[in-house]
Amino acid sequence: MTYDLPDVLPEFMQTYFDWFTDTFGSSPAEDVRIAPYAHASNGGIRIDANASCGIAGLFACGEATGGMHGADRLGGLSSANGLVFGHIAGRSAATWAAAHPLGPSSPDVTFDATFSPLASDVMRDLRHAMSESCLVIRTQEGLGLARATISAFGERLARSSRPCEDWREVAATIQVHQSLVSANALVTAMLARTESRGAHYRADFSDEDATQARPLVIACKNGEVSALPAE
DSSP: OOOOOOSSOOHHHHHHHHHHHHHHSSOTTSOOOOOOOOOOOOOOBOOOTTOBOSSTTOBOOGGGBOSTTTTOOOTTTTHIIIIIHHHHHHHHHHHHHHHSOOOTTSOOOOOOOEEOTTHHHHHHHHHHHHHHHSSSSBOHHHHHHHHHHHHHHHHHHHHHOEEOOOHHHHHHHHHHHHHHHHHHHHHHHHHHOOSOBTTBOBTTBOSOOGGGOSOEEEEEETTEEEEEEOO
């Protein structure tokens, strides 16, 4: 891609150009190859009008949540997510916290402190698998392969994990585990929607299906992930 640019760039463009040059060693004003890419995941955590996630004391807002923009979202429109529901979530969280003060008898939060030396390798391989099967063009075969691969990565991570007292290494392993959970949820949603809608494109179902014009909720129970129509 080539284009004519003014001698003095607007501040936003200049910031981007500086980042691009520092990162890739060349200017985006030079010949740049443009390729299609998945713009956004238009889903997220399900919240109610008070920004509650359905778990006592847990609230969410911003791009972590889903549903405000339907099947598509244009760049910049997430202001509604961040500002409107950020305000709602903050007030709701403050109200809840005021009614539930912490005390010396509050239970401690515990979890398995484990570390896997393969965590970084699993994360790298997960990114590659998702890029191969879950970006612009999706098919039943590719998504099925991605799901099987994600399951294998989870087993690989579990087999290699061991007790650890270094919180940095524990946190790194937890991050990879949660990335596998998120990836599995995404693949489940992509498999369930056998149509193309908004930013979601299935090469084997290239048209919209009017009977599927409703949001889906991805639920995880006892380790099993399922896609259900939103009530």
